[in-house]
Amino acid sequence: MKDFFKYLLATIVGILLSGFLMMIIFFGIIGAMVSMSDKPVVVKENSLLILKLDNPIVDRASNNPFEGFSPLNMTANKQLGLYDIIKAINNAAEDVNIKGIFIENRSIPAGAATIEEIRDALIKFKESGKFIVAYCDGYSQKAYYLTSIADKIMLNPEGMIEWSGLRSEVMFYKNAFEKLCVEPQILRHGKFKSAVEPFMLDKMSPENREQISTYMGSIWNHWVAGISQARNIPVEKLNAFADGLTIRNAKSAYENGIIDSVVYKDQVIDYLKTLTGIEEKKDLNAIEIAKYIKVPSKKKKGLAKHKIAVVYASGQIVDGDGSAQDVGGDKFSKAIRQARRDTTVKAIVLRINSPGGSALASEIIWREVTLAKQVKPVIVSMGDVAASGGYYIAAPADTILASPTTITGSIGVFGMFFNVKEGMNKKLGLNVETVKTNKNSDFGTIYRPMTAEERNVGQQVVEEIYQTFIAHVAEGRGMAVEQVDNIGQGRVWSGSNAKEINLVDSYAGLARAIEIAAEKAGVEKYRVTELPKLEDPFEALIKGITGSARAWIIGDELMTTYKPYEQMMKMVRNQGVQARIPYEIEVY
Secondary structure, eight states: OHHHHHHHHHHHHHHHHHHHHHHHHHHHHHHHHHHHHTSOOOOOTTEEEEEOOOSOEESSOOOOTTTTEETTTTEEOOOEEHHHHHHHHHHHHHOTTEEEEEEOOSOOOSOHHHHHHHHHHHHHHHTTTOEEEEEEEEEOHHHHHHHTTSSEEEEEEEEEEOOSOOOOOOOOOHHHHHHTTOEEEEEEEOTTOGGGHHHHOSSOOHHHHHHHHHHHHHHHHHHHHHHHHHHTOOHHHHHHHHHTTOOOSHHHHHHTTSOSEEOOHHHHHHHHHHHHTOOTTSOOEEEEHHHHTTSOOSSOOOOOSOEEEEEEEESEEESSSOOTTEEEHHHHHHHHHHHHHOTTEEEEEEEEEEOEEEHHHHHHHHHHHHHHHTTSOEEEEEEEEEETHHHHTTTTSSEEEEOTTOEEEOOOEEEEEEEOHHHHHHHHOOOOOOOOSSTTTTTTOSSSOOOHHHHHHHHHHHHHHHHHHHHHHHHHHTOOHHHHHHHOTTOEEEHHHHHHTTSOOEEOOHHHHHHHHHHHHTOSSOEEEEESOOOOHHHHHHHHHHHHHHHHHHHHHHGGGHHHHHHHHHHHHTOEEEEEOSSOOOOO
């Protein structure tokens, strides 16, 4: 027995020592990665900028060196910041060491408006007289839209181009909840407020189908028009190609003018060497966009006194501070307040990429935006999605800018409460008994259905919030309340649609929004400061060790099948009154 305890103690000590050593090694690796990331990037003469956008593109990239790292396959998918990409492309236009850009993207993990901003930056880059060449073994529709502005588009002989038009797929949960004996109790205002439809219907309503057809058709028409102009192919032909599935392979793509040549990668490299003046036997001088982002601008601005604050609202709007992936009402309003009170900040740009969320949090943020507008210019820059609560917080701004492909509007409110009493009893054999002091002490409980009186009260709350919502929009946009109500009703619009009905002022991306903010503030020399302050990378790493493991395991292994589950659970978790877009909108 004495030997047993001796060996047990030795084993425990060994495990502790091993864990301690592993921790030292682990943090040593982190330190090494951080120090490596801080090394200056050198751009050689006659270099090529490689625009390979195979990692997620977000409005604002994290400063966490382990962001996107998966321990399951030991790979890292470091996110790229949109503004960083655009600045890098602009810098490349003036960098004498960069001869041109090489685009190589099969598909791009980004939204339509994000793609639009990068495409606009590439069009501007071409004004420098430098070339843009594209090659891949296959293009998605989104990737091809970006690529279409290239001087020369090449494709592998066995490559393919996806060209069939856009689609939207909505999953309905009504029958599944009935089988589980779970009753979704729905309250809403707006015939187009279809966020709750998957829980109450088993198919799409005519109103929802109408709004999806409108905004999706608007996005497709914009893409087709852009490609038509870039490639000199009539719009009618491009639509005919999609309807007839004409562009099936590299041969048909070449014959119909979609691409310029059919070649192999080695031939592309030889062509690029010719363009950059590199000898045939030498390697290309190339630098990827992820590294070039770290190269400082050639313009020597110095440390300007004045600042333009860019406040990022990316994610679902939630009560409290929220997480790094959410727009917390308290945290975000504090950031706007900080920018408002800072006398060196001459204007504020709100970059909104949000489907909305909590009505209360949206109201809290709206108030701070309204106060900020009273003392300095406030410009809204809409990203891929700025709808419902995302539009709520945009409404007071001096100027609202969007992409033609931005998803916006959805001015409406809904409430959703779940009754799981029958499901728990029949499916799990569980029963919940309640003791209360007053008649309505358990109002909102999930363990019984709502009474008629409670439904009336809930509907009244929804109606009151909707009236407040449209009043804010009417005030901010200089419109009559009745006019806002007419274009509201929860209806989702594209940026193009929104401009026609005065919900958006003009088309522009984040970079131009910053310039407009400076112009309205009357400052020529300025620097950009970004808010809210990013979380310390080491704190974020320690915090995310357990939480990230679940996302790594579920997200990586189940991949696309996990998405519908995740979307449904977001709605279930956020039961209550919401100002939120109908569902996760993805264009593909």
